[in-house]
Amino acid sequence: MSITFEKLEGNMAELTITVPAEDFKKACVEAYNKSKNKFQFDGFRKGHVPMAFIEKTYGPAVFFEDAANDLINKTYYEEIKDIELDIVSNPEISLSQIEKGKDFIYKAKVATKPPVELGDLSKLEIEKVDAEVTDEDVEKEIERKLKENSTKNEVTDRAAKDGDETTINFEGFVDGVAFEGGKGEKYPLVLGSGSFIPGFEDQIVGHSIGDSFDVNVTFPENYQAENLAGKEAVFKCELLGIKETVIPELDDEYVSDTTDFETVDEFKEDVKKQVTERKEKAAEHEKQEKAIDKLVEMSTVELPEPMIVYQQEKMVDNFGQQLMYQGMNLEQYLNMTGQTRDDMRDQVRPEAEKQIKRSLVIEAVANAQNFEVTDEDVAEEMENMAKQYQMDVEKIKEIMGEEQIEGLKADLKMQKAIKYIAEQAKEV
Numbered sequence: 001m002s003i004t005f006e007k008l009e010g011n012m013a014e015l016t017i018t019v020p021a022e023d024f025k026k027a028c029v030e031a032y033n034k035s036k037n038k039f040q041f042d043g044f045r046k047g048h049v050p051m052a053f054i055e056k057t058y059g060p061a062v063f064f065e066d067a068a069n070d071l072i073n074k075t076y077y078e079e080i081k082d083i084e085l086d087i088v089s090n091p092e093i094s095l096s097q098i099e100k101g102k103d104f105i106y107k108a109k110v111a112t113k114p115p116v117e118l119g120d121l122s123k124l125e126i127e128k129v130d131a132e133v134t135d136e137d138v139e140k141e142i143e144r145k146l147k148e149n150s151t152k153n154e155v156t157d158r159a160a161k162d163g164d165e166t167t168i169n170f171e172g173f174v175d176g177v178a179f180e181g182g183k184g185e186k187y188p189l190v191l192g193s194g195s196f197i198p199g200f201e202d203q204i205v206g207h208s209i210g211d212s213f214d215v216n217v218t219f220p221e222n223y224q225a226e227n228l229a230g231k232e233a234v235f236k237c238e239l240l241g242i243k244e245t246v247i248p249e250l251d252d253e254y255v256s257d258t259t260d261f262e263t264v265d266e267f268k269e270d271v272k273k274q275v276t277e278r279k280e281k282a283a284e285h286e287k288q289e290k291a292i293d294k295l296v297e298m299s300t301v302e303l304p305e306p307m308i309v310y311q312q313e314k315m316v317d318n319f320g321q322q323l324m325y326q327g328m329n330l331e332q333y334l335n336m337t338g339q340t341r342d343d344m345r346d347q348v349r350p351e352a353e354k355q356i357k358r359s360l361v362i363e364a365v366a367n368a369q370n371f372e373v374t375d376e377d378v379a380e381e382m383e384n385m386a387k388q389y390q391m392d393v394e395k396i397k398e399i400m401g402e403e404q405i406e407g408l409k410a411d412l413k414m415q416k417a418i419k420y421i422a423e424q425a426k427e428v
Contacts, residue, residue, distance in 0.1 A: 003079040011114040011304040013087075016096065016107050017079050019071050024104035031066035060100045068095060071104060086113035089306035090313075111304035116364040119298025121424045126290040128427040131283035133276045138268065141275050146247050149258060155242040159208045162192040166204060167241035170215075173234050181225070182233070186240060197233075204239065212238045288418050291425035296357045299364075303356055311352040312345045319344070359414075366417035373409045373416075381412060 001023070005015045029051065037047040039054055055062055072093060080087060091108035098104055152165060160166055166189050172182030191201045203215040215235040223229040248254050255267045320330035334340060382400075386393045400408070 001075065001079065003083060005083060005085060007112075008109075011112050011302060012109065012306075013085055013112050014107055014109050015080070015083070015085075015091070016105065017075060019075060019104040019106075021101060021103050024067065024071065024098075024102075025100075027067035027071045027104075028063045028100075030070065031063040035063070035066065061098075064098050068098060068104065068106070072106060076108060085110075087111070088113050089304070089310045092306070109306075111306040111310070114302050114304060114307075114360070116360050117300040118361065118364050118368065119295055121295070121365075121421070124291060124295055124298070124421070124425045125428050126287065126294050126425045129283045129287045129290070131280050133272065133279055137275050137279070138272050141271050142250065142268065145271070146250060147245075150245050150247045152243040153246050155244050156209060158242075159206050160191060160204055160239065160242050162205060163190070163245060165190050165243040165245070166239060168204070169238040169240060170235045173236070174228065174231050179228065179233075182235070200235065204237070207239050209239055209242060212236070284422070287425065287427070288422040291422045292358055292362065292418065294425070295365075295421055296354075296361050299357075299361050301357055301360055303353060307356060308349065308352055309345075311356055312348055315348045315352055316341060316344050362414050362417045362421070365421055366413050369417065369420060371413050371416045371420075373412045377412050378405065378409060381408060 001020065002018045003015060005013050007013050032051045032054070036049060036051075036054075039049045040046050041049050041053070041057075044050075044053075051063075076091060087110045089111035091110050094107045094109070096105040096107055098106075155164065168187050168189055169185050170183065170187065172179055189196065189201065189204070191204055193201070195201075197217045197219060199217045200215055203213075203217075207213055215237050216232070217235065218232050219225075219228045219230060221230045248258075250264055250267075252263050255264055256262050259267055259270075261267045261270060316330070320333075323330055323333055330341075334344070382393055382396050385391075386396050389396075
């Protein structure tokens with residue numbers, strides 16, 4: 001087994017992989033054994049037709065395709081392990097020699113990681129990121145915390161108003177005919193949430209428990225159900241219940257009962273500290289993002305087309321995996337949205353190019369600065385992971401294999417580079 005390569009223009013390369021004739025012969029025999037049950041001739045039991053007889057009947061190349069595919073799958077990734085090329089795409093395979101009694105030779109055209117001409121970091125300037133915490137920020141956070149501790153009280157002595165959580169029965173009709181999916185019983189609906197068709201919730205406001213009434217609406221022109229888009233509809237509704245949200249009053253008694261503090265002032269000071277920490281982290285992240293994007297803009301890198309295609313495919317596949325967690329597969333999503341896989345690839349292309357360039361630029365900075373990841377860096381990150389997943393550090397080490405640890409080191413190296421880039425950026 002041997003492999004050679006030739007570098008081509010545009011950060012491409014062509015590999016030539018040679019498989020000995022003996023291995024090709026074995027692959028043909030394996031292909032025969034896998035498919036011999038498909039052949040049936042008079043005078044032979046099914047699955048017992050000799051290989052030589054089949055080759056004589058259909059020609060010596062009858063098992064070549066299966067043998068070639070098997071050999072390529074077995075040899076390609078093994079052969080490129082030690083080659084001095086950084087391959088960043090799937091291979092485009094072509095056969096050079098496939099004959100009985102001779103070596104099997106195939107070529108693989110691949111994209112290689114392109115060089116990056118980094119912009120001048122001393123000239124890296126970004127728009128100033130605001131990390132100031134205002135009194136309004138603190139008040140909003142306090143309001144959010146109070147809402148988290150709010151209660152729902154049944155209301156019987158007044159009509160429904162915005163903000164109430166109502167319980168309703170409803171059935172929708174278009175041109176006097178009930179439509180599929182337009183009926184609900186004991187349905188919880190928060191008025192003012194905007195979760196129903198525009199105008200629906202507004203017409204519940206003012207009604208009392210026990211009221212039966214009509215809600216007249218028009219479906220939006222871009223409504224997901226095409227048979228209802230733009231249509232006028234009448235919903236027969238009945239208001240079954242009303243709950244109002246009661247937000248607790250912020251005083252010393254509330255603070256001492258629900259927090260680790262005794263007074264409102266202490267509570268507010270802690271909230272301000274939390275908001276400040278959160279805003280500083282967000283500002284640092286924003287600064288990093290702006291600095292990286294600006295450095296990418298200042299740098300030069302030529303992306304080979306197969307590298308972009310490879311990233312597009314990864315992004316589409318990742319989206320498909322996310323859909324599976326929601327009980328849907330990619331094919332179903334494409335059918336629902338009237339798209340094809342090619343349409344999705346086209347949609348993600350700009351983001352694919354952006355992600356590749358960002359990654360290459362960050363890596364170029366990491367290499368230029370000779371950043372190294374120490375055992376202490378890895379140990380610290382594993383401690384963080386153990387806290388995050390509430391697991392023992394030793395269990396984290398046990399779960400992570402050598403390949404994952406190497407991936408962790410690569411991520412930590414990139415993080416160092418990201419931090420360095422942000423530190424070099426001047427805010428103007």
